[in-house]
Amino acid sequence: MKLLDSPAAPNPRRVRIFLAEKGIEVEREEIDIGAGVNRQSPYIDQNPMGGVPVLVLDDGTWLAESVAICRYFEELQPEPQLMGRTGQERAEVEMWNRRMESEILHTIAQTFRQSHKFFKGRIPQVPEYGEACRGVAIKRMAWLDEELGQKKFVAGEEFTIADITALCGIDFGRVSKIKIDPTHKNLTRWHEVVSARQSATA
Numbered sequence: 001m002k003l004l005d006s007p008a009a010p011n012p013r014r015v016r017i018f019l020a021e022k023g024i025e026v027e028r029e030e031i032d033i034g035a036g037v038n039r040q041s042p043y044i045d046q047n048p049m050g051g052v053p054v055l056v057l058d059d060g061t062w063l064a065e066s067v068a069i070c071r072y073f074e075e076l077q078p079e080p081q082l083m084g085r086t087g088q089e090r091a092e093v094e095m096w097n098r099r100m101e102s103e104i105l106h107t108i109a110q111t112f113r114q115s116h117k118f119f120k121g122r123i124p125q126v127p128e129y130g131e132a133c134r135g136v137a138i139k140r141m142a143w144l145d146e147e148l149g150q151k152k153f154v155a156g157e158e159f160t161i162a163d164i165t166a167l168c169g170i171d172f173g174r175v176s177k178i179k180i181d182p183t184h185k186n187l188t189r190w191h192e193v194v195s196a197r198q199s200a201t202a
């Protein structure tokens with residue numbers, strides 16, 4: 001199998017961190033998203049959404065969507081568990097991961113996508129929407145700071161995929177000058193802890 005990857009983008013980083021946590025090595029091919037290779041045939045013939053990452057399986061199947069790729073590896077190699085053990089834990093991790101995806105990663109990514117020249121001509125851009133997303137991202141980071149006052153990691157006492165999604169989203173904020181407010185002590189503490197894991201360099 002092979003991971004279609006892009007080093008600076010947040011979604012492929014989610015998968016690389018997930019793999020590093022599991023100690024799984026996968027062949028990688030860098031897709032030149034700067035040149036728009038992912039927005040042209042033959043890439044979009046296999047992945048009509050045009051995003052990276054994609055996991056190309058040995059039978060030729062193209063598996064897109066970061067969480068689906070992570071799910072594939074969680075099923076292939078359950079330990080260490082990153083998506084919950086019991087049915088309830090799995091549901092809770094999914095709840096937190098979706099929140100991190102829609103409220104943190106998505107809003108931070110949209111701040112960039114709606115105004116940066118990288119996306120000019122790729123997507124319809126509405127800069128005002130990007131600025132509205134910036135405001136939501138900042139609010140949600142304040143909310144996450146409160147949440148992290150009561151638990152070690154985003155979904156509870158164990159590191160999960162929800163931490164990976166939040167980390168990749170928040171770190172991507174640097175391109176839009178979105179940073180953790182230093183008065184947010186819980187979020188700062190959490191960010192230091194998750195960034196210190198070996199996997200964060202993936």
Ligand SMILES: N[C@@H](CCC(=O)N[C@@H](CS)C(=O)NCC(=O)O)C(=O)O
Pocket residue numbers: 009010011012033038039050051052053064065066067122
């Ligand atoms: N929902 C997809 C999002 C994929 C995505 O938007 N990837 C970005 C990089 S983080 C991308 O391909 N950007 C370049 C482009 O859209 O042309 C996932 O979870 O993998």
